[in-house]
Amino acid sequence: MFKDNLISLRKLHNLSQESLAEKLNVSRQTLSKYETGDSLPDIEKCKAMADIFGVSLDDLVNYESEYEGLAVPPKGKHIFGMVRVGDKGQIVIPAKARKLFQIKPGDHLIVLGDEAQGLAIMKETDFLAMIEQFQKMNGE
Secondary structure, three states, rough: HHHHHHHHHHHHOOOOOOHHHHHOOOOHHHHHHHHHHHOOOOOHHHHHHHHHHOOOOOHHOOOOOOOOOOOOOOOOOOOOOOOOOOOOOOOOOHHHHHEEEEOOOOOOOOOOOOOOOOOEEEHHHHHHHHHHHHHOOOOO
């Protein structure tokens, strides 16, 4: 996973092995060994790579795309996979998303829509807290 993620991110950012190696203060040969899987960088080099590419360290090392062509997502962004819309419009939120956003059975969710950008789902408590914060900022 790591070596594949490294190669795809380096190419996505239009970096040659030499230019990335320079940024990491390693030789091009060392970077090549990372990409072939012949050796692994230390944690500091991994952290530096994650920072260069704007991804999380965990995703750099562990990310496995379920879908061909989807690279490691930027830090803080997630691809949870596809869901099917049921006959009555219901969807099942993937377990990884429920865990990350602490969504539990019985929680109320707000569905927001923007015709140009799509749908967003928020926990009701987070939405109400955001509204309260806007009201405080506007002196209401």
